[in-house]
Amino acid sequence: KKNYNIALLPGDGIGPEVISVAKNVLNLAGSIEGIEFKFNEKLVGGAALDAVGVPLPEDTLTAVKQSDAILFGAIGGDATDTNQRHADIGIALLQLREGLKVFANLRPVSVLPQLVDASTLKKEVIEGVDLMVIRELTGGIYFGKPKGFGTNENGEEIGFNTEVYAAYEIDRIARIAFETARKRRGKLCSVDKANVLEASMLWRKRVMAIAEEYPDVELSHMYVDNAAMQLVRNPKQFDTIVTNNIFGDILSDQASMLTGSLGMLPSASLSESGPGLFEPIHGSAPDIAGQDKANPLATILSAAMLLKYGLGEVKAAERIELAVLDTLNRGFRTGDIWSAGNLLLNKLEITHEPNQY
Amino acid sequence: KKNYNIALLPGDGIGPEVISVAKNVLNLAGSIEGIEFKFNEKLVGGAALDAVGVPLPEDTLTAVKQSDAILFGAIGGDATDTNQRHADIGIALLQLREGLKVFANLRPVSVLPQLVDASTLKKEVIEGVDLMVIRELTGGIYFGKPKGFGTNENGEEIGFNTEVYAAYEIDRIARIAFETARKRRGKLCSVDKANVLEASMLWRKRVMAIAEEYPDVELSHMYVDNAAMQLVRNPKQFDTIVTNNIFGDILSDQASMLTGSLGMLPSASLSESGPGLFEPIHGSAPDIAGQDKANPLATILSAAMLLKYGLGEVKAAERIELAVLDTLNRGFRTGDIWSAGNLLLNKLEITHEPNQY
Ligand SMILES: CC(C)[C@H](C(=O)O)[C@@H](O)C(=O)O
Ligand SMILES: CC(C)[C@H](C(=O)O)[C@@H](O)C(=O)O
Numbered sequence: 076k077k078n079y080n081i082a083l084l085p086g087d088g089i090g091p092e093v094i095s096v097a098k099n100v101l102n103l104a105g106s107i108e109g110i111e112f113k114f115n116e117k118l119v120g121g122a123a124l125d126a127v128g129v130p131l132p133e134d135t136l137t138a139v140k141q142s143d144a145i146l147f148g149a150i151g152g153d154a155t156d157t158n159q160r161h162a163d164i165g166i167a168l169l170q171l172r173e174g175l176k177v178f179a180n181l182r183p184v185s186v187l188p189q190l191v192d193a194s195t196l197k198k199e200v201i202e203g204v205d206l207m208v209i210r211e212l213t214g215g216i217y218f219g220k221p222k223g224f225g226t227n228e229n230g231e232e233i234g235f236n237t238e239v240y241a242a243y244e245i246d247r248i249a250r251i252a253f254e255t256a257r258k259r260r261g262k263l264c265s266v267d268k269a270n271v272l273e274a275s276m277l278w279r280k281r282v283m284a285i286a287e288e289y290p291d292v293e294l295s296h297m298y299v300d301n302a303a304m305q306l307v308r309n310p311k312q313f314d315t316i317v318t319n320n321i322f323g324d325i326l327s328d329q330a331s332m333l334t335g336s337l338g339m340l341p342s343a344s345l346s347e348s349g350p351g352l353f354e355p356i357h358g359s360a361p362d363i364a365g366q367d368k369a370n371p372l373a374t375i376l377s378a379a380m381l382l383k384y385g386l387g388e389v390k391a392a393e394r395i396e397l398a399v400l401d402t403l404n405r406g407f408r409t410g411d412i413w414s415a416g417n418l419l420l421n422k423l424e425i426t427h428e429p430n431q432y
Numbered sequence: 433k434k435n436y437n438i439a440l441l442p443g444d445g446i447g448p449e450v451i452s453v454a455k456n457v458l459n460l461a462g463s464i465e466g467i468e469f470k471f472n473e474k475l476v477g478g479a480a481l482d483a484v485g486v487p488l489p490e491d492t493l494t495a496v497k498q499s500d501a502i503l504f505g506a507i508g509g510d511a512t513d514t515n516q517r518h519a520d521i522g523i524a525l526l527q528l529r530e531g532l533k534v535f536a537n538l539r540p541v542s543v544l545p546q547l548v549d550a551s552t553l554k555k556e557v558i559e560g561v562d563l564m565v566i567r568e569l570t571g572g573i574y575f576g577k578p579k580g581f582g583t584n585e586n587g588e589e590i591g592f593n594t595e596v597y598a599a600y601e602i603d604r605i606a607r608i609a610f611e612t613a614r615k616r617r618g619k620l621c622s623v624d625k626a627n628v629l630e631a632s633m634l635w636r637k638r639v640m641a642i643a644e645e646y647p648d649v650e651l652s653h654m655y656v657d658n659a660a661m662q663l664v665r666n667p668k669q670f671d672t673i674v675t676n677n678i679f680g681d682i683l684s685d686q687a688s689m690l691t692g693s694l695g696m697l698p699s700a701s702l703s704e705s706g707p708g709l710f711e712p713i714h715g716s717a718p719d720i721a722g723q724d725k726a727n728p729l730a731t732i733l734s735a736a737m738l739l740k741y742g743l744g745e746v747k748a749a750e751r752i753e754l755a756v757l758d759t760l761n762r763g764f765r766t767g768d769i770w771s772a773g774n775l776l777l778n779k780l781e782i783t784h785e786p787n788q789y
Binding site: 158161162164165166169195196197200216217219222223224227229231232233234235236237238239240241242243268269270271272273274275276277278279299300301303304306307308309321322324325326327328329331332333335337 | 515518519521522523526552553554557573574576579580581584586588589590591592593594595596597598599600625626627628629630631632633634635636656657658660661662663664665666678679681682683684685686688689690692694
């Protein structure tokens, strides 16, 4: 029997609810596939700030580093919190990514036929969208130095950050992107602002160099402003997209919203050799926390990504993906993806025979 | 009789075609309102590069600085051009903005009832959208120093740029934004990444300070990733948006595409006291250049912004806006905004009596 240590970081708001459902799903899939999970639950975010005074306790960082993979819920304050608390919580997430060296953030965005109506885009534009945004996650303007506050030569107050990429950082994310594109439809679009930014010029140069290792992948380049347009105009043109940390933050959120159902979308953040971090892309949704309304599918699908990308347990991952599709096919919906003709759920009950998937 | 010197920069691709139509429209509106224009046409972009070897000749910069306002077509290479040529042309635009000190870029995005169908978004989501994106245009990562290439402490090649804002740069764009919001529906949304970037933290702090001068304007703040989502989810929630140079580049292009018809959207770039730069937001569209297919309305509406924001000639501006609406109401369309039931034009003929508007 195989054994894995999974660190669970429920976090804030709806985080604990969706993590607890996904944990049950992991146990169920594991029981069929002969996999045993040991779960180690730790504090992070506002929950950690309240309990122990810091948003990323040492103890949490140590535990996640020793785990085989990490399932993360969501962190974040609510509208009543100060800017400072929001910033502290945001920075905890950056420290976690940095600590785990998870430089590759993978976000599949696909529009399920069952949920085409949830989009604000027209059916013919969105139907069949199936893309993957790969965001560089531990470099660029999020971490570049120098950064801070100061005064300029006229004594004026300034705030500054540094967008910087080294060749190896670009090379390794480019390789992940080419490998991913190769396993998908063989098309990679690299997004940058190489007509203006030196950091982007190096980005483009290195991506073109790495492309020589992947002659079977069709590479294109797009400026970030155009990419933001094209995602609205014709998202079906994209297969795999690779971009830097800040552009990836913006474009992956934009791309997710095309589906109209953030509650469905998982993500994986991978490092060179350590454990990966798996999380739904939605936030902590404080407005619906504790009401048993949250859609757990994004976290359940993140658990499937954990099995596939984090542990190499592809069969167990596919069982979960099938079970999610089957649940949707039977018409069960949470409120965020509900439309006429579906059954409204308060809680996702797992009632069917587990081994049918 | 009033006299104005207008610098015309047709540029590349469809630039010359749309500028020549807009010039006729300006003359016509001027003739009714007792305004005379002296046009001074200059080279810029690829056209200048081909003719005199630089994309922004001295002569052009001198002429635009001495004008009362500038009407710009579009610049840009085509798919056969090298990355270097694309970058050279892009940089010419930055030099022009810097030379003119046009720090405030105004981009109205409104969905005309006549063109609701052109959007890829559902009718109910897009109907009635009427927002203004105000982008800071001469600061931030586009111009910040240090920037360039180098090596890091491990001898690895790096590329870097500096995102930097000084308090006065934020204050002056914030004031333009509050003034604009006040004349519109009184709502301003400031977009930043203040949970991560110091430059954004200063941005938010200064915007909040300037807000005290405008108690009648309702101010909100949004992170850029969320803003990119909300523009897809529910664009009607926005009135005026203000943001930095790079976020504005991305979000204003994304917002424009919501209308589905880039060919309709004008822009104004304003300085503290010198001449403003007015241009359609679309590019040089080399694929349709010289075929008399280009939609001139974005440039015509830019000429209206030139009259209103650049010269204070509000009545002449409104005549042009009305004429555009009337032309659409009569069913005339260029191919980019054509749908069943409209008359397809190759060229926008101005056939009606000019003084009816
Ligand atoms: C909370 C914030 C620091 C974070 C980011 O910008 O990376 C979030 O927006 C995300 O995308 O995970
Ligand atoms: C051509 C490029 C330098 C420019 C920019 O990024 O500002 C363009 O995208 C724009 O928005 O006018």
